[in-house]
Amino acid sequence: MTVKSTYTPQSFELYQQLQPQTAYTYKLIQLPPELLSCIEAKSPLNIKSSRLKNDLTLVSQDKTWKLRQMDQTDTVLLMDCNVVPGSLVGLTNLPYEYELVSTKILIDVSKIPVYKGESSLSTMSTDIVTCSLSKLIDDTPISTEEFYKEWYEVGGCEINGCCFVIDDSLVTKFLHTFLTVVISSKIDYKSGILDLEKFSALLEPHGFIAEVSNTLFHKFCRLNSDHKYTIHNDKIAKWFGIQTLKSARSFDIDDFNLQWKNQFPNFYNVPLDVKMLRGHLYKTAGSSRISYLSESSLSSDIVQRIRELFKLASEWEIDDIAPYVQKFMINKKLETGLLKYAKVRKVGKSKIVCPR
């Protein structure tokens, strides 16, 4: 089609097509600045739909937007001024437009088998349906970059063309071995640069295949601005902290700190603080006891979730409750959003959230 600008004559005759085109339909999609930047950069864009829900997402190389259908109460006509000179012809009515909402979509790992070591492969039940990584990427309505970030985060790896999630105890065993190998190689684990290929080869005789090492390096190592890997000690400390929390129903904080430290391999010392485990624990009001709490065990309904949280502890420090409720407070300050469901009072320097 010729690209031309149309200047207004003083008036136009208006027509509306009796029947819309049957070969195709038109739809409107909002173009926020972030998406326009992707288009300007000629970044590939895809529309994906989730197999289970009827959700549509628009994905670029590194971003994911949910397409939210915004219905129009008015009549919006798509007009064409190229059909008859001096006329605008309504081609179709556009009853809604798609709004783009930035979203975080998690990979569904519920049906992915758990990898506990080489024996998992030989003893795997034939009933388990396996899928390849490329199929899983295809089935997940998320951008490729976000997919890999999330995939390593959940401990996912592809072995012999099948996806697995690495078992927690194997991750802990890996970290012990890995850190011991790093320390014995005389590399400063706090800031030393790691040659991942070399470490992958060093870990293989200990029973960790390259695929497992690769996933766990990505999970527990940090890529610096100069494209070199260093150990992410906070993440490792957090991992051991969560595993310690999971090991008992509740802990006295002092006992917990001691047990947490004891999880580390010899000669590995990093600073510990219970605050690192926010989003994985709750404190029992009026005592110094803490317990493990998984976000996935809570309701996906905010009202029900708040009720469940107050059932576990009658008072929460705002920073402790934040990880469990933050995702519901879209475009709102946490404290303002919480006021709809709870009371927030100031005690000294901290803010306490309690039921109404």
Place this chain on the structure above:
Amino acid sequence: MPSVNLNYSQILPGLKDPAPGPEVISTPFGRSLLEIQGVLNVPKEKSAGLEYITVDDIHEAVKFGKLRFDEKDKSKVTLLIGNSQRLVGTMANLDTPLGLLKIPCNEDGSQSQIDMVDIIRKKIIFKHRPLPIM
């Protein structure tokens, strides 16, 4: 999993064009949006007493009104529907531009590609109720 490529190559040439002035009512591709309150009832088939044109040699289109632009202020528009209704509206810039998607309707519902065929930055909008023509 259904995943389709969104092809936006058609809109790239005009992507960085500045927002057009009030004298331009359509995109460079000749499209514009017209928003009116309520529902526009047009006959489903050709009937006597109304004025028609043929689009693409196939589709019939019925005349439903006339759009007049204010000579002094090009952003002001009047829409006359039939002989009895008059609407006063404006040519408004959109806060967020809109992409126009052209989606092929395949019988099995599958698509290999969706085209973004235009980028719309303005809308002719009639927010108020119709006024009588004296």
